[in-house]
Amino acid sequence: MMHAAALAAMLLAQDFSQRGFVENRTLVYPQTAPNDSGHVVNETLLRWDASYQPKPWLTFSGSFDARTDSHRQVARTWDVDVNGQNILRPAFSIRRMSATLHRGKFTAEVGRQFIRWGKTDILNPTDRFAPKDYLSSVVDTDFLGVTAARVTYEAGADTIDMVWQPIFTPSRTPLLNQRWTSLPPQAAGIALLDQGARYPGGSQQGVRWNHVARGYEYSLSFFDGFQNLPSFDATLASSLPPQVALLRTYPRLRLYGGDFAVPLSWFTVKSEAAYLTSSTPGAEEYALYVVQVERLVREWSFMGGYAGSVTTRDPASPLQFAPDRGIARSFVGRAGLTIDANRSLAIETAIRAAGSFVRFEYSQATGKHWRTTAGIAWIRGDMQDFLGQYNRNSYASLAIRYSF
Amino acid sequence: MSRVLAVTLALAGCAWAQDPRQIIIEVQKRQHSDSQRYEGTLEVIGGGNKVATKSWIFQRMGSFGNSKSVLRFTAPADVKGVALLIVNHPDRASDQWMWTPSIGRDRRIALQDRSTRFFGTDFSFEDLEERDVDQFDFKLLADEGVAWKIESKPRKKSQYAYSYFWIKKDNYTFVKVEAYDSKGLVRVIDYKDYKQSAGIWTAHTTEVFDMRRNSRTILKYGKLEYNLPFKDDEFTLQALRRGL
Secondary structure (H helix, E strand, O other): OHHHHHHHHHHHOOOEEEEEEEEEEEEEOOOOEOOEOOOEEEEEEEEEEEEEEEEOOEEEEEEEEEEEEOOOOEOOOOOEEOOOOOOOEOOEEEEEEEEEEEEOOEEEEEEEEOOOOOOOOOOOOOOOOOOEEOOOOOOOOEEOOEEEEEEEEEEOOEEEEEEEEEEOOOOEOOOOOOOOOOOOHHHOOOEEEEEEEEOOOOOEEEEEEEEEOOOOEEEEEEEEEEOOOOEEEEEEEEOOOOEEEEEEEOOEEEEEEEEEEEEOOOOEEEEEEEEEEOOOOOOOEEEEEEEEEEEEEOOEEEEEEEEEEEEEEOOOOOOEOOHHHHHOOEEEEEEEEEOOOOEEEEEEEEEOOOEEEEEEEEEEEEOOOEEEEEEEEEEEEOOOOOOHHHOOOOEEEEEEEEEO | OHHHHOOOOOOOEOOHHHOHHHHHHHHHHHOOOOEEEEEEEEEEEOHHHOEEEEEEEEEEEEEOOEEEEEEEEEEOHHHOOOEEEEEOOOOOOOEEEEEEOOOOEEEEOOHHHOOOEOOOOOOEOHHHOOOOHHHEEEEEEEEOOOEEEEEEEEOOOOOOOEEEEEEEOOOOOEEEEEEEEOOEEEEEEEEEEEEEEOOEEEEEEEEEEEOOOOEEEEEEEEEEEEOOOOOHHHOOHHHHHHOO
16 A cells, blocks of 8 residues: 555656557458468557656666567466567566666666667667567567666767676567568478577677767777577477477677768768677678668658678578578668658668568557558568568558557 | 747847847847746647647757757657757757657757758757857848848858848847748748746747648747756756656
8 A cells, every 4th residue: 555655656746757558550461471371460569668757866767568469479478577588579578677877977777778779770780789579570670678787978079888788688589380480492391399599698798989070970889798689509309290499599799880970961871880700609700781871851751771791701500580681782761751740651661682672651640649550561572582581471550559 | 949949040139220130139138048948838730720739848058059958749648758959059050869769769960951840840950949140141121110120141051041030129029030941931930928037038939830831830838947957967968868
């Protein structure tokens, strides 16, 4: 009772703020996939973000998700997930729970939080504390929080960001028995056993220095930790019938990267690049880079560019889930139109040598709380291409959101 | 924000010899404060008289041409937390960064992008900045009895080729601004409902008409306060990120 009263008092306090939404989203796939006969996926998500600032120098932030779906992508358990180490999406999860202390030029945030590095939009090679949820779509993802301590020192034009992440959070990958896992024709007739994941136990750390100058910005970053996208260890579980057991593993990763943004007369040029090495035997070593231009003109926003990669050491096993390298060697473009205060249109495309993706989206707000977003995504290409392998996954979507 | 709008707008003068620059300087002097805070309610009225309501909290520290502002949306819920940091400079256009909490990223708004409408309102990003009087050339066009009509031409890059200001003679406040680009009239801004707060005449209603889109935004001030003890570190990129 006392706790309830204290909570109520806090919620009514002026230094408490909150927001959230309930969203129901339906995806309709006209085609089935070899490992997925479903045509319709329905998801419902409740997200609640709250912030409480008892002192000017101290802020507590939290974010909570509750969700369910029709496609068994969400766990049917009552556990509340706090570290993101799960194959299915948890029904209940703490996305963020952190304390932020601020004194002068120092800001420290401790706990589960979101950390975003980099400047580009197509792909962020340096954004290594930002695992993603690819479970229900490889082309439409959400970020996952990480448990970390982050200290930022901001002095005039320079900012130094230091991060220590003691608990590993992987990106969430598509399920083996669903359409966003594309299996090669040779795998037909072989049963795949999902053996889960072996998560690394060590900590991850990184540092980033960002400089804002009068006409440009740039940063340098270093990261030492683990790849948050998995490689798969495959073992033959049985010959008759043929069964292969797959276990997710996460190789070590060290990154040296940088990014810059320069506004020119007609558009802004942004670039980001990273070289990623690994001490794990058999792990791939590569460089990722992005060059993009962007422009806002009245109600329009435009962005276009190229993402590339250079492999310096091939992986020992081809069994990897690597959308960051998959989307590389692509021309990517986005355009958005704000029709009025309530309506907007967006188009996004990625074009590769043997695959392409285009998505249209129309969004309309109604009143203060409701928003409806309808979209169509069209994916074409060869099975050997990263995008093309999902050529049976074109879909239409409808999302209805109530924000509060 | 009447300050801020006023312009692009913030600019000033006095009747001495009816020098338009002195008139603008006098406006600026009379509106001087070390800081400002208000809670704004915006009604965006588009085609078919459809109304969208938004709210923001605006905080400014510093004075004309050398100030910093943070504007943070508080409603509707789907834009709550979106924030804009504006760092004004006496000798050049401002620096602006927009923080979008849903993606956890800040984005610098480049100078050539400032004609874009700000989050579906009829304000452009440039309208939200504050330029020093020395960044404009002025010409007195007419003495209209109760107000002066002054032409203002930016010396630095701007979405506007020129603007006309109407400034009341009795209290040196902006009544109206018409802003033109090379193709004609772009925006009309009306300042209404003047009240004195901390000795400063402040328009509590600002109405912006986007002539090309036939759309208008009405900004109403609430809980207006001046000369609050803000700190520098409340107007930084880190401060943007610390909000919800």
